[in-house]
Amino acid sequence: MEYLGASSLQNLQALSALLSQQQEEEDDEDCKNVPASAHLGPGNIGPPPKRDKEVSTSCTERKSKDIWNEEEVAEGSQYDDVDDQRPQPEYEIILKQSVGTEDLFLGMSRKDPSSMCCEAMLVKIKLPDTKATDVVLDVKETFLDLRTPKYKLGLHLPQPVHSQEGKAQFFSEREELEVTLLMKRPMDIINM
Template identity: 80%
Template sequence: MECLGVSSAQSLQALSALLSTQQDDDDEDCKNVTACARLGPGHIGPQPRKDEEASTAYMKKNHKDIWSEEEVAEGSQYDDLADPRPQPEYEIILKQSVGTEDLFLGLSRKDPSSMCCEAMLVKIKLPDTKATDVVLDIKEKFLDLRTPKYKLGLHLPHPVHSHEGKAQFFSEREELEVTMLMKRPMDFINMQ
């Protein structure tokens, strides 16, 4: 056992001597390095001036603003975490006008995808609610529904025309159906 201990101690001393001399060589090499070899990625290109401010892409219009209007999601003003009213059940259905020429002949190049839909139907179940109790507000990407018993703040999957649409309340089913026309800015490209 002692034989192993002596040889391993000698091995450690030899390794230590080897490493210490290698560090000395590295120190000498570092002293002889030219200035160009010490440059890093941050030295590429013109040096920034100290008096310039940050990039204008991140500057705010008003220095007291925390965020801009574009950064705030539409409908976030309706989110009320302290409101105890439950969210009603709802279903979103995308609709498209299809004729026999579309179904059998495929002349208009419509397919079952959401890109070919013209309207969005939202069915909202409102048990124990009267039509007069419903307050409905529709924005381009947000539907806000308030009743004495329920509240629904729904971010819509596609932008809609907020002033074109209809809502119908069915008392026998206790259900509100809201039909909204979808905004399709690229239809002239997609549907030709």
């Protein structure tokens, strides 16, 4: 049998005092015969949780008949139209890096071939039988909306982009639209 040291004995005594203290605090007559350990659970470990007043007031402030708030709706969902029967064109998303000779041959920067080191996103959209003047393009931070008389594309982008800093180019011989978007990347060791 293992010997319990003085610290273990003190821990047991402190636990016993804690349990008996909680039993004294309860004034309910029906619970007097139940041992104090039966009243404890995982939620009794540690300090009592702090009550956030903001959480409780935000639920009570909303008294309208709305089912959801505008913040809860994903960006680009207003473009979803189930009644619109136009087909979705073929598209391809390519991630791009700016790589120089110092990166390629000398390895002087911390860039690697992973997608974490990419700065731009190229979206290639095939639009057969379409003129450049027929294309309506709207780019948001996480959504690309393209409409033509024959096609409709609502694309949720894999990474947030700078919506005002992109460029688009239509190649009529290939009947393809190329949209280049700069991605929003947090500044860290990789993206310096």
